[in-house]
Amino acid sequence: MTHTVRNKQKLLGRVRRIRGQIEAVERALDEEAGCEKVMHLIAAVRGATAGLMAEVVEDHVRAHLVDEERYPGALNLDAADQLLDVVRTYLK
Template identity: 50%
Template sequence: MGHLAKDKGKLVARVRRLQGQLEAVARSLDEDAPCGDTLQLVASVRGALNGLTVELIEEHVRNHVVDPEHEADPERAKGAADLLAVVRTYMK
């Protein structure tokens, strides 16, 4: 995903935060924390991973398929915008 080079630092920082969240899940399991607390940690990891996934998919679509903000064909622009909206909604 070479086109992400300008935002690479931000993406790597997000991945490192995810690593920290996963380590918190592991500690929670090791320490026999209450199930609800562990499940909350897992839900947080899932949300963070979904957010990262949406960002990567959106950048891929905009750079390799069609960027709705710069597409001259209104139908293609609407189709791409609709696809991105569905992906964002699905990944919430």
């Protein structure tokens, strides 16, 4: 079972919140809201999408690259944590 299946409900919840944020951008544009409001809404969508990507990447690394049961000694856990820190920072 892949990590996206194991965390399906959690991931779908995040996607649904992102959908709501996208709909808020659409409403703001439709209602001719000010540029500042629209930019803030778009920034929120970007942050939420980046957070979703970071979570999926982290789960992927932990499930497929450093799963000690499946791959004993496959990777240094500290190195994996350092990589994930860089990915999280990049995606912000």
